[in-house]
Amino acid sequence: xxxxxxxxxxxxxxxxxxxxxxxxxxxxxxxxxxxxxxxxxxxxxxxxxxxxxxxxxxxxxxxxxxxxxxxxxxxxxxxxxxxxxxxxxxxxxxxxxxxxxxxxxxxxxxxxxxxxxxxxxxxxxxxxxxxxxxxxxxxxxxxxxxxxxxxxxxxxxxxxxxxxxxxxxxxxxxxxxxxxxxxxxxxxxxxxxxxxxxxxxxxxxxxxxxxxxxxxxxxxxxxxxxxxxxxxxxxxxxxxxxxxxxxxxxxxxxxxxxxxxxxxxxxxxxxxxxxxxxxxxxxxxxxxxxxxxxxxxxxxxxxxxxxxxxxxxxxx
Numbered sequence: 001x002x003x004x005x006x007x008x009x010x011x012x013x014x015x016x017x018x019x020x021x022x023x024x025x026x027x028x029x030x031x032x033x034x035x036x037x038x039x040x041x042x043x044x045x046x047x048x049x050x051x052x053x054x055x056x057x058x059x060x061x062x063x064x065x066x067x068x069x070x071x072x073x074x075x076x077x078x079x080x081x082x083x084x085x086x087x088x089x090x091x092x093x094x095x096x097x098x099x100x101x102x103x104x105x106x107x108x109x110x111x112x113x114x115x116x117x118x119x120x121x122x123x124x125x126x127x128x129x130x131x132x133x134x135x136x137x138x139x140x141x142x143x144x145x146x147x148x149x150x151x152x153x154x155x156x157x158x159x160x161x162x163x164x165x166x167x168x169x170x171x172x173x174x175x176x177x178x179x180x181x182x183x184x185x186x187x188x189x190x191x192x193x194x195x196x197x198x199x200x201x202x203x204x205x206x207x208x209x210x211x212x213x214x215x216x217x218x219x220x221x222x223x224x225x226x227x228x229x230x231x232x233x234x235x236x237x238x239x240x241x242x243x244x245x246x247x248x249x250x251x252x253x254x255x256x257x258x259x260x261x262x263x264x265x266x267x268x269x270x271x272x273x274x275x276x277x278x279x280x281x282x283x284x285x286x287x288x289x290x291x292x293x294x295x296x297x298x299x300x301x302x303x304x305x306x307x308x309x310x311x312x313x314x315x316x
Contacts, residue, residue, distance in 0.1 A: 021161065024154045033153045039265045040160035041222050044167045046245040046257035048214035051171050054252035055180060056207040057187035059112060062103065062119030064242060065126040066212045068233040070096040070219025072130070072137060075146050075229045085149045089163075089220035096216020097209050104208030108201060123234060130231035142230020149224045156225055163221060164258065167214050171254045174210065183207055187252075241268075247286045250296025259297045 024033050049063045070092035077083040077091045103122065110118050130137045137143070149156050174180050182203050185193040194200055223229045241264055249260025264282060271281060293300050 021158070024157050030153060033157050035265065035269055037153065037157055037160050037225055039261050040157075040164045041218050041225065042241070042245065042265060043164050043258035043261035044218040044221070045215055046242060046249065046261050047164075047167055047171055047254050048211045048218065049242060049246060050211075050251055050254050050257045051174065051183075051214075052207050052211040053246065054254075054257075055175060055183040055187060056204050057190075058107070058204060058207065059116045060103075060107075060119040060208075061116045061239060062122040062126075063211070063215055064238045065119075065123040065234060066096045066099050066103075066215040067219040067222070067238075068126055068130070068229075069099055070216030071223040071229045071233055072143075072219075073216075074220035074223040075143050076136075078146055078224070079143065085147055085224035088224055089217055092220025092223070093213045093217035096219065097213035099216070100208040100210075100212020101205065103212070104205035107208075108204065123236075123239060127231055127234035130234055138230050140231050142228050142232065144228040146223060146227045146229070148227045160221060160225070163217065167217070168254055168258060171210075171214070175254055179203070179206065184252075241265075241282075244282050244286050248289050248296055250298030253296075253298045256296050256298030259301075263297060 024036075045063070045067055049060070052058050052060055052063070073095040074085075074088040074092035077088045078085060083091065103119070107115055107118055131139050134141075149159055175183075182193070182198045183206075185196065185198055186200055186203055190200055219233075222233075245260035245264045246257045247260070248263050249258065250256030263285075267282060267285065289296060295302070
């Protein structure tokens, strides 16, 4: 019975995905297609942070710094080395992984609030460097005229959707593997994990590298879609939105933060007429959701989908 239920949920998910995938072709709504592409990019970023925060409990505040440098290196590889945009996305991922390795090793001594402060300082430093070395970063104005993946937004929609699905599947497989189990053990009880023989240093750094790789990919994808990048990519509001996505979606689930990207960005677009208050309202939404549904949007969906199964169990 459980197997049949899992198959039903999988079929439903595939049907929803297929409907979503044909939407751009059927409607041709260029505005929503643009919004969905940005959602895909931020969903990749949010899911990538989850493997660090949701699995090992490392409260990083510098994930958007990795994203930003992935975007810059992707841009430089295209502009100065004439590398195709598709390869620039991979370069963004490699740079992200290397930065994740360095930051992961650097921050091993820090935990909880101190770790958050140190990684936040890395984000501030990144912004300062991008502004200071304007000759190569473009400063506030940024680098423009970067060759894009495609001038056809529908093609970019499918490319970004493919990268998002690949990211979620990869991270879910890692999360369900022995590696993911050891990472969760560290989050639940680091000292206890050490006693059980888990190499805490190894798995913390591994989580940082894996998450940072996909953050760099999201950065490269952002550059090759927008055709420009500047110091503004390190702005604090990107980090705040990312935190909202993670919290509203449901951390520790990979899929949850990706769903959170849809909620945050779509709500942000609908609230565009009150620009100054959007983040405040989203913050209130986060508090309400976490108060009523501690597991976030993912937890709500899980309860809804499991309700018929619970009814059958109660009937029995």
